[in-house]
Amino acid sequence: xxxxxxxxxxxIALIVxxxxxxxxxxxxxxxxxxxxxxxxxxxxxxxxxxWLGIMNVAQEAGLVSMLARAIKPVSKRLxxxxxxxxxxxxxxxxxxxxxWLGLSNAATPFGxxxxxxxxxxxxxxxxxxxxxxxxxxxxxxxITLIPATIIGVRVTLDSQNPAEIIGTTIFASTFACIFxxxxxxxxxxxxxxxxxxxxxxxxxxxSQPENREDK
Amino acid sequence: MFEKIISFVSIWAIPVLLFIxxxxxxxxxxKVYESFIDGAKxxxxxxxxxxxxxxxxxxxxxxxxxxxxxxxxxTFISPLTDFVGMPAEALPAALMRPLSGSGxxxxxxxxxxxxxxxxxxxxxxxxxxxxxxxxxxxxxxxFGCVGIKKTRHAVPAGLIGDFAGLMxxxxxxxxxxxx
Numbered sequence: 275x276x277x278x279x280x281x282x283x284x285x286i287a288l289i290v291x292x293x294x295x296x297x298x299x300x301x302x303x304x305x306x307x308x309x310x311x312x313x314x315x316x317x318x319x320x321x322x323x324x325w326l327g328i329m330n331v332a333q334e335a336g337l338v339s340m341l342a343r344a345i346k347p348v349s350k351r352l353x354x355x356x357x358x359x360x361x362x363x364x365x366x367x368x369x370x371x372x373x374w375l376g377l378s379n380a381a382t383p384f385g386x387x388x389x390x391x392x393x394x395x396x397x398x399x400x401x402x403x404x405x406x407x408x409x410x411x412x413x414x415x416x417i418t419l420i421p422a423t424i425i426g427v428r429v430t431l432d433s434q435n436p437a438e439i440i441g442t443t444i445f446a447s448t449f450a451c452i453f454x455x456x457x458x459x460x461x462x463x464x465x466x467x468x469x470x471x472x473x474x475x476x477x478x479x480x481s482q483p484e485n486r487e488d489k
Numbered sequence: 490m491f492e493k494i495i496s497f498v499s500i501w502a503i504p505v506l507l508f509i510x511x512x513x514x515x516x517x518x519x520k521v522y523e524s525f526i527d528g529a530k531x532x533x534x535x536x537x538x539x540x541x542x543x544x545x546x547x548x549x550x551x552x553x554x555x556x557x558x559x560x561x562x563x564t565f566i567s568p569l570t571d572f573v574g575m576p577a578e579a580l581p582a583a584l585m586r587p588l589s590g591s592g593x594x595x596x597x598x599x600x601x602x603x604x605x606x607x608x609x610x611x612x613x614x615x616x617x618x619x620x621x622x623x624x625x626x627x628x629x630x631x632f633g634c635v636g637i638k639k640t641r642h643a644v645p646a647g648l649i650g651d652f653a654g655l656m657x658x659x660x661x662x663x664x665x666x667x668x
Contacts, residue, residue: 275640386634445657
């Protein structure tokens, strides 16, 4: 999926850019964004180290699994494949809590930590699991309680009531969250999104080679 | 009131966390400093691991934005948005939302400068901005850090969420702010 979207974006950009006479801008953008990507990643190192450090302390103190136990009733339904007290669960909760509070500096490190933990439970290492897709849906469709950035912009533009969009944002983002999570639960059953059997077999070293013949 | 509570929590969440976690760990006889260092070691690796994925996705999106393809796309689907009653001016912000956070913020700021932050369009694009995250960025970074290449249903599910968020934003803004 990402494959087609990626090729689509690049090909459309090149064709439309050529027609619009903006091909130089397109080239320029490619270099500029390659740079920006590295800047973003490098900028993450310090914050990443800080939160991963704190997270490790919390984990060794048993705080993360305590948190995971606390929301077991909800997590059992959302992530049936993940053992309720697995470290992945604690990291996911911290990520979601940070997202809802608008603490994006903390959200990404917790989220990446959660992905690493989820990957440990993954049998097909290059393919997303159901739990990963659900977790991603909770992130892309994250509930926003305080849209701080846009409120800041509204303040600079002399809005009479910069915060008046908080209510509408909570409503819209909650809706997005429910739809995204429901969509993962429905789509994961469709044949086109199933994890293919041969992928599990290839990933599993103990399987017999003749299992692969019939595909 | 609600607003005050939330902003209070978001200001205090991190300091309290940084205070309580080491203290409780100390009580449980964890070697706090060593444990912190052990965890923090992973920071560099994770950040470096996501670079190729970030470059791939951001370069493609950057090229797409620079080519002017977005404007073309807007003309194509504007009959559809007229049908659901979305102001044509707000459409680029809606389409940009899953692709680029800074791009959407730029468009939103421009629109609010032109129409005023308290206009219907201003309130609508403000709500758009908070209604979903930058789906492609999140997918690229999160899957990138663990080397997942086959994303299965994550992209369609994310986009369904984005679409639902945008429609919900339009709906609620029409009810609350009228148009």
